[in-house]
Amino acid sequence: MGDSACFPRSAASVPATTVASRHSALTRVTHWITAVCFLALLVTGVEIVISHPRFYWGETGNVLTPPLFKLPIPSSRALVPTGYGYVLPDQNGWSRYLHFEAAWLVVLTGLLYTISGLVTGHLRKDLLPGRADLSWRTVSSEIACHLRFERPGEAETWSYNVLQRFAYLFVVFVAFPLIVWTGLAMSPAFVSAVPAAVTAFGGQQSARTIHFFVSIFLVLFLLVHIAMICRAGFKSRMRAMITGRAGVPKEHT
Amino acid sequence: MSDLSRRKLMKAGVATAAGLSGLGAAAAIAQRYGLVPPDHGGIYGLGETLTYASQRLLTRHSLAREFPRSQISARPVQNEIPSLNGEFKRLQAAGFADWRLRVDGMVARPATFSLSQLKSYPSRSQITQLACEEGWSYIAEWTGVPLSHVLDVVGIHPQARYVVYFSIDPDWWESIDMADALHPQTYLAHGMNGSELPVPNGGPLRVRLPRQLGYKSVKYITRLTVTDSLKGFGKGLGSASPEGGYAWYAGI
Numbered sequence: 001m002g003d004s005a006c007f008p009r010s011a012a013s014v015p016a017t018t019v020a021s022r023h024s025a026l027t028r029v030t031h032w033i034t035a036v037c038f039l040a041l042l043v044t045g046v047e048i049v050i051s052h053p054r055f056y057w058g059e060t061g062n063v064l065t066p067p068l069f070k071l072p073i074p075s076s077r078a079l080v081p082t083g084y085g086y087v088l089p090d091q092n093g094w095s096r097y098l099h100f101e102a103a104w105l106v107v108l109t110g111l112l113y114t115i116s117g118l119v120t121g122h123l124r125k126d127l128l129p130g131r132a133d134l135s136w137r138t139v140s141s142e143i144a145c146h147l148r149f150e151r152p153g154e155a156e157t158w159s160y161n162v163l164q165r166f167a168y169l170f171v172v173f174v175a176f177p178l179i180v181w182t183g184l185a186m187s188p189a190f191v192s193a194v195p196a197a198v199t200a201f202g203g204q205q206s207a208r209t210i211h212f213f214v215s216i217f218l219v220l221f222l223l224v225h226i227a228m229i230c231r232a233g234f235k236s237r238m239r240a241m242i243t244g245r246a247g248v249p250k251e252h253t
Numbered sequence: 254m255s256d257l258s259r260r261k262l263m264k265a266g267v268a269t270a271a272g273l274s275g276l277g278a279a280a281a282i283a284q285r286y287g288l289v290p291p292d293h294g295g296i297y298g299l300g301e302t303l304t305y306a307s308q309r310l311l312t313r314h315s316l317a318r319e320f321p322r323s324q325i326s327a328r329p330v331q332n333e334i335p336s337l338n339g340e341f342k343r344l345q346a347a348g349f350a351d352w353r354l355r356v357d358g359m360v361a362r363p364a365t366f367s368l369s370q371l372k373s374y375p376s377r378s379q380i381t382q383l384a385c386e387e388g389w390s391y392i393a394e395w396t397g398v399p400l401s402h403v404l405d406v407v408g409i410h411p412q413a414r415y416v417v418y419f420s421i422d423p424d425w426w427e428s429i430d431m432a433d434a435l436h437p438q439t440y441l442a443h444g445m446n447g448s449e450l451p452v453p454n455g456g457p458l459r460v461r462l463p464r465q466l467g468y469k470s471v472k473y474i475t476r477l478t479v480t481d482s483l484k485g486f487g488k489g490l491g492s493a494s495p496e497g498g499y500a501w502y503a504g505i
Contacts (some may be wrong), residue, residue: 048388049388051386051387051388052385052387052388052389054388054389059320059324059382059390059392060324060326060382060390060391060392061389061390062326062330062389062390062391063330063389064326064327064328064330064391065326065328077387079332092386092387092499093497093498093499093500094297094498096386096499096500097297097300097301097498097500098297098300100300100301100304100500100505101296101297101299101300101301102300103300104299104300104303104304105300186384186505187504187505188317188382188384188463188464188465188466188504188505189308189312189315189464189465189504189505190308190311190312190504190505191318192312192315192316192317192318192463192464193311193312193315195318198318204382204384204390205390208388
């Protein structure tokens with residue numbers, strides 16, 4: 001374990017036993033439901049975008065209006081001028097069915113996680129950075145550790161570091177609500193009842209464009225998340241999130 | 254078995270029983286109050302039912318956003334027209350003078366309307382957005398007779414629950430519930446941006462349903478049927494869309 005120069009975090013309290021609960025059952029279950037839903041939303045979202053890979057700003061946009069930008073990919077609809085001589089198979093029907101079903105599941109799961117996180121204190125204890133964590137010295141040395149691609153220390157088997165806390169809080173309380181909101185802003189029936197949901201973004205096409213960028217951000221977050229787990233010890237982190245038990249990871253020698 | 258695990262097991266059992274009976278009660282209530290869409294079967298049924306039930310509870314009477322004249326799209330999209338059949342071409346050649354809309358089903362006075370009859374009814378206009386499920390959209394001014402007016406003329410039975418509408422293209426038919434059928438912005442549209450409704454946009458007669466995606470605004474309407482059940486139409490999924498893999502309720 002000697003390769004880590006990263007110091008233990010203030011919030012860290014390493015239990016004496018090597019087999020203790022790292023993540024509560026609720027955290028683990030909601031994590032994996034969210035993971036499956038995100039995968040479904042991503043695949044179906046890509047399929048939906050392919051039917052019109054052009055993005056606009058404002059209220060309306062179509063093949064007769066100039067796009068803000070367009071993706072350099074072929075389309076599943078012949079009407080879209082893509083520069084490609086062929087049309088991809090149309091998968092929009094089941095993609096839309098699954099997109100909205102997965103959205104329901106992930107929203108309900110997210111609500112369960114957030115409410116129980118508030119009630120049990122999980123959000124406050126495990127995600128909100130402690131006072132000591134917020135000093136410039138702690139944050140900058142944590143950034144330096146990350147930039148040197150150092151393996152996380154033993155403390156992080158039990159507690160999140162300050163950058164991790166910021167990242168998770170941002171995903172849970174900014175990116176996730178924003179992608180749900182921009183999604184709802186594209187629903188003609190929902191905005192008939194709540195017009196401010198779409199006018200706040202300047203129009204339905206703006207909401208669609210923001211929805212796309214937030215999904216790109218979430219994909220980048222996922223890639224970094226997986227990379228960090230591999231770096232920290234894939235087996236031990238997966239075991240912690242599946243069984244709840246965190247032991248001394250074997251990979252750390 | 255220790256006391257603790259027995260208590261846990263009992264708790265879990267009670268919770269499961271409560272959950273299942275809760276789900277059962279919710280399903281019965283949803284059915285009773287018309288919150289279950291006709292395409293509720295299959296693996297996507299749960300998501301569709303949650304969407305449709307929520308929209309019916311939240312948006313039964315809400316009005317689609319209307320826009321100022323300045324926001325009307327300079328060029329309304331005229332997307333691919335299904336290859337219109339010989340019957341359509343014959344009617345088009347005669348300037349649609351013989352176009353007829355038949356209204357039947359659970360109505361007191363089944364009737365057939367010509368375009369000039371429909372145009373003689375008080376017409377209404379709306380500047381609303383047409384959004385396609387693909388992702389594009391445009392804004393236009395639509396003129397027509399509210400569907401509720403035509404339904405008043407024929408007198409719908411109190412047990413009516415859906416209006417099914419058919420295009421002259423035999424593969425294109427849809428249906429809506431009474432909340433949408435009687436909604437003040439649901440039109441049988443015959444005009445667009447101050448002129449006759451162009452054929453590529455659905456002329457001479459299309460449904461205009463601004464609170465749902467474009468594919469519910471069926472073009473070239475020739476028949477309406479009022480019914481209390483969608484079981485007898487096509488495969489019983491409500492419309493041609495679910496048969497082709499698309500959701501029946503397209504308000505999202």
